[in-house]
Amino acid sequence: MTESTTVAEATTVAVATQFDLATGLAESVPSLRRPLSAMTGMYADTAAFEAAVADGDPLTYEFYDMGVPALETEIAYGTSITYPGKVGDEYHMTKGHFHERLESAEIYFCLSGRGLMLMESPEGDVQVEEFAPGRAVYVPGRYAHRSVNTSPDEPLITFFAFPGDAGHDYGTIETKGFRKIVVDRDGEPELLDNPRWVG
Amino acid sequence: MTESTTVAEATTVAVATQFDLATGLAESVPSLRRPLSAMTGMYADTAAFEAAVADGDPLTYEFYDMGVPALETEIAYGTSITYPGKVGDEYHMTKGHFHERLESAEIYFCLSGRGLMLMESPEGDVQVEEFAPGRAVYVPGRYAHRSVNTSPDEPLITFFAFPGDAGHDYGTIETKGFRKIVVDRDGEPELLDNPRWVG
Ligand SMILES: [Mn+2]
Numbered sequence: 001m002t003e004s005t006t007v008a009e010a011t012t013v014a015v016a017t018q019f020d021l022a023t024g025l026a027e028s029v030p031s032l033r034r035p036l037s038a039m040t041g042m043y044a045d046t047a048a049f050e051a052a053v054a055d056g057d058p059l060t061y062e063f064y065d066m067g068v069p070a071l072e073t074e075i076a077y078g079t080s081i082t083y084p085g086k087v088g089d090e091y092h093m094t095k096g097h098f099h100e101r102l103e104s105a106e107i108y109f110c111l112s113g114r115g116l117m118l119m120e121s122p123e124g125d126v127q128v129e130e131f132a133p134g135r136a137v138y139v140p141g142r143y144a145h146r147s148v149n150t151s152p153d154e155p156l157i158t159f160f161a162f163p164g165d166a167g168h169d170y171g172t173i174e175t176k177g178f179r180k181i182v183v184d185r186d187g188e189p190e191l192l193d194n195p196r197w198v199g
Numbered sequence: 200m201t202e203s204t205t206v207a208e209a210t211t212v213a214v215a216t217q218f219d220l221a222t223g224l225a226e227s228v229p230s231l232r233r234p235l236s237a238m239t240g241m242y243a244d245t246a247a248f249e250a251a252v253a254d255g256d257p258l259t260y261e262f263y264d265m266g267v268p269a270l271e272t273e274i275a276y277g278t279s280i281t282y283p284g285k286v287g288d289e290y291h292m293t294k295g296h297f298h299e300r301l302e303s304a305e306i307y308f309c310l311s312g313r314g315l316m317l318m319e320s321p322e323g324d325v326q327v328e329e330f331a332p333g334r335a336v337y338v339p340g341r342y343a344h345r346s347v348n349t350s351p352d353e354p355l356i357t358f359f360a361f362p363g364d365a366g367h368d369y370g371t372i373e374t375k376g377f378r379k380i381v382v383d384r385d386g387e388p389e390l391l392d393n394p395r396w397v398g
């Protein structure tokens with residue numbers, strides 16, 4: 001990256017990428033891997049979080065950035081894999097983000113696993129949709145979105161697509177958190193107020 | 200549609216739609232079904248085409264329009280299912296189209312089956328990529344695109360996503376056709392010049 005303003009150039013060549021439907025992974029492209037330690041401050045049970053990080057810092061999710069030009073006419077895409085597990089009674093989840101161009105929507109198509117898409121607008125409206133194999137979840141513009149794996153043993157694997165110029169705002173979630181958390185209550189997901197949410 | 204200018208409103212509500220990964224179909228949404236007779240003039244072997252239409256006019260492909268607003272911040276999506284079969288030695292295929300906003304790209308993610316994505320620019324550049332389960336094919340902007348099922352027995356099922364404001368231009372392909380056709384040569388797909396192409 002240079003200091004000068006760069007103008008993204010539109011794609012002109014088709015690209016094919018083989019993903020493994022069983023793992024969600026592509027051998028030809030490096031994934032972005034997020035160990036639990038990347039989630040500091042995000043899980044409610046700090047003691048359980050610190051203990052799990054000290055005890056091997058497990059990979060909790062990974063996903064792909066395919067390097068699509070940041071243009072509204074292009075489509076950014078990839079897979080996202082959230083591994084099963086809990087921190088205390090809170091399910092493994094992605095960090096989640098708003099889009100920098102806030103009104104940009106996104107589609108997630110669940111390839112395997114079980115989970116929830118947790119969504120929240122800047123005004124505090126919360127929406128939740130279920131992931132199951134073959135289920136498409138449309139995230140409307142203006143909503144931060146976080147994938148939550150509610151399965152005891154299966155990775156949650158999704159294929160996602162969003163406008164190339166959407167961009168990512170992770171900072172707001174890093175600072176404030178989501179208003180809700182998803183915990184395991186006798187084997188079923190339950191939505192609770194986030195005790196660590198910064199209003 | 201009314202005569203007045205309509206302004207599409209952005210989505211504000213998440214939508215979840217269950218697709219069957221085995222068939223590609225969603226029970227809750229009607230698909231757009233294209234019998235062979237919708238493809239008049241597109242297959243090279245006119246006699247074989249007429250005979251197949253007379254002999255039951257088989258469903259050759261179907262796909263979904265989920266009614267996403269026509270805005271650059273929204274993502275149109277759905278599944279496409281092209282059924283196996285041939286007209287003469289030419290594989291079953293979709294009609295194919297340019298995007299009305301020509302520079303709009305599209306991503307196809309193959310869920311099952313085998314096939315090819317046939318692409319062509321207005322200047323006549325031709326690109327081809329293979330579909331196989333788990334394979335993502337990125338169609339660059341400015342390229343017409345047509346799915347071709349090269350399997351002897353399996354449906355070609357893809358999940359697709361493109362900018363909400365892309366629009367569809369089917370007319371150019373209906374009038375001119377693609378420059379290339381895909382035929383079965385001893386069980387393998389081969390690209391040939393389209394004898395019916397209108398230059
Ligand atoms: Mn996103």
Ligand SMILES: [Mn+2]
Pocket residue numbers: 296297298305344361
């Ligand atoms: Mn298209």
